[in-house]
Amino acid sequence: MKLNNDTEIANYGKPYFIAELNTSHFGDIQIAKRMIDEAKVSGCDCVKFQSWSASTLYSNTYYRQNPVAKRFVDKFSFGPEQLKELSTYAQSVGISFGSTPYSCNEVDFLLEHCSVPFIKIASMEINNYSYLDYVARTGTAIILSTGMADQDEISRAVDCVIDAGNENLCVLHCVSIYPASPEVINLNNILTLRQMYPGLAIGYSDHTIGAATPTAAIALGAAVIEKHFTLDSSKIGMDNQMAMEPESFRSMIADCNTAWLSLGSLERSVSNAELHQRANMRRSIVSKRAIPAGAVIESGDIDFKRPGDGYSPADTDLVVGKIANHDIAADEVIYPDSIR
Numbered sequence: 001m002k003l004n005n006d007t008e009i010a011n012y013g014k015p016y017f018i019a020e021l022n023t024s025h026f027g028d029i030q031i032a033k034r035m036i037d038e039a040k041v042s043g044c045d046c047v048k049f050q051s052w053s054a055s056t057l058y059s060n061t062y063y064r065q066n067p068v069a070k071r072f073v074d075k076f077s078f079g080p081e082q083l084k085e086l087s088t089y090a091q092s093v094g095i096s097f098g099s100t101p102y103s104c105n106e107v108d109f110l111l112e113h114c115s116v117p118f119i120k121i122a123s124m125e126i127n128n129y130s131y132l133d134y135v136a137r138t139g140t141a142i143i144l145s146t147g148m149a150d151q152d153e154i155s156r157a158v159d160c161v162i163d164a165g166n167e168n169l170c171v172l173h174c175v176s177i178y179p180a181s182p183e184v185i186n187l188n189n190i191l192t193l194r195q196m197y198p199g200l201a202i203g204y205s206d207h208t209i210g211a212a213t214p215t216a217a218i219a220l221g222a223a224v225i226e227k228h229f230t231l232d233s234s235k236i237g238m239d240n241q242m243a244m245e246p247e248s249f250r251s252m253i254a255d256c257n258t259a260w261l262s263l264g265s266l267e268r269s270v271s272n273a274e275l276h277q278r279a280n281m282r283r284s285i286v287s288k289r290a291i292p293a294g295a296v297i298e299s300g301d302i303d304f305k306r307p308g309d310g311y312s313p314a315d316t317d318l319v320v321g322k323i324a325n326h327d328i329a330a331d332e333v334i335y336p337d338s339i340r
Contacts, residue, residue: 001170001201001223003117003141005096007045009170009201011194012221012263015256016203018098018143019044019229019249023076023238029085031231032078036090036097038246039229043253046096048120048226049086051110053077056103076238080109087114104134111140123147123176126157136164143224144169145205146193147176158197170224171197173217174205179242185213190220209242211252218259225256282308284333285319291328296321297339303331310335 001009009016019039025032032049039047054063054073063070078086083099090097100120101107110116118141125131126149135142142161146154154171161169173189185208193202203224204217214225230243244252283304291301299320304313310333311319322339 001141001168005115005117007096007117009203009223011202011223013223015218015222015260016046016224017044017253017256018046018048018224018226020048020205020226020243021229022050022240022243024228024230024240024243025076026235026237027076027078029078029082032086033089035229035231036086036095037093038231039249040093040095042229042246042250043257044095044229044249046098046117047090047229048098048100049078049083051078051083051099051101051106053079053102053106056106080113083110084113087116091115104131107135107138107140111138117141118143118170121145123149123174126153129156129160132157132160133164136161136166139166139168141168142166142170143172143203143226145172145174145226147174147205151192151196154193155196158200167199170201170203172203172205172224172226173222175207178207178239179209180207182208182213187213187217187220190217190222194221207242211244211248211255214252215255215259218256219263221263227252279307279309281306283313284308284310285313285316286310287328287330287332287334290330291324293324293326295324297324297334302334305331305333307333309333 021035025035036047054070057073058069087097096117097114098116098118098120099110100122101110107119119135121135121142121144123145126146158171171193173193175185190202190204201223204222205226206214214227217225228239228243229249230240230245233241233243233245283306285302286305288301288303291297297320302319319334319339325338325340328334328338
């Protein structure tokens with residue numbers, strides 16, 4: 001998969017890390033900029049905001065039943081100009097800016113004014129087929145979360161995007177519980193999604209506490225790791241308590257990258273360093289007792305000890321039955337020039 005900024009992401013490739021800022025900026029643009037700075041230092045590839053507004057997230061029916069919700073949305077959301085300012089700021093410090101839109105107008109704004117590397121489609125939109133079709137037809141790179149969706153819903157959503165002519169898609173395994181406990185995560189779904197869509201990048205959106213689950217996802221070949229990011233998880237806020245602070249985020253990225261480097265190749269190979277170790281750690285054929293010159297070496301005359309720079313135990317037939325060229329003292333490595 002190629003993002004809009006030409007970054008390549010792939011299964012088992014170098015992980016792409018997205019810091020989900022959600023509402024952990026509490027509607028304060030200066031805090032948001034500090035979060036961008038810290039995410040950059042932590043090694044993230046992209047910071048991701050939310051592009052919702054009171055008019056695109058909930059209906060008036062909901063607001064009548066939950067009057068405080070509208071005030072919450074108004075307080076914690078950023079408007080178009082603020083998002084554009086944050087996009088410019090992110091680019092100035094060398095990190096990509098992304099956001100999750102909740103309307104077609106918000107999609108257009110992000111693509112036209114914020115230089116986003118992809119459009120993130122939230123889990124809640126997975127059965128919003130007209131919206132999926134609209135996003136797909138823009139030609140943008142798409143990252144699709146699958147929380148709360150069964151396999152048939154995921155298949156229909158992916159087919160909707162592909163049928164609209166867009167295969168530049170990454171599907172994220174996701175469990176939409178905040179926070180989620182390890183026993184409900186089912187990371188093997190990453191393998192299932194890869195089997196279902198062998199041509200697509202498969203990633204993981206994490207809602208657990210800590211770094212163990214994202215690191216395990218990398219071991220399963222996840223192309224993308226998305227995780228909630230905060231400056232201070234002790235503050236009360238929507239999903240803020242389960243978000244990861246900068247130092248821990250930096251450590252998580254380091255662990256994930258170590259896991260990725262450790263995967264190596266499917267082809268079995270022995271490194272030069274290990275070949276060097278053979279001489280130190282493997283055994284050679286040694287004399288079990290003194291062997292006089294001219295004697296025929298018998299199986300009872302040999303033993304196996306370090307170092308491994310002579311005949312290996314696998315080469316017994318190259319030694320037994322041979323004649324000693326000279327006196328061989330007991331407990332000595334037998335080398336090729338000692339026998340004929």
